[in-house]
């Protein structure tokens with residue numbers, strides 16, 4: 001396991017690329033194809049892949065930004081389409097569960113919203129959520 005894999009702490013992801021800029025950018029994709037969510041048949045074929053960008057966690061004062069390849073699958077068995085679902089990442093959110101928890105705990109621990117918007121680079125609306 002490379003250091004980035006353990007930093008990432010998300011299961012079943014393959015890290016493809018890491019760039020350290022002002023923030024740490026990590027590109028990753030699923031380690032394996034999912035079984036069909038409808039009929040549980042495998043294998044499915046990849047119809048398309050799109051990318052999600054998520055704030056994941058902080059390393060010191062750097063935010064780790066996760067660029068995730070999300071395959072859209074087609075099940076040849078039941079002829080339906082679905083997207084890959086990741087453990088620890090809810091659909092449609094722009095931050096991972098780990099990141100949300102970090103923000104929540106910092107806020108509970110008395111870190112002000114104003115401070116969090118600086119350290120975690122998020123809007124105050126996100127802190128309230």
Ligand SMILES: [Zn+2]
Nearest residue numbers: 036039075078
């Ligand atoms: Zn199916």
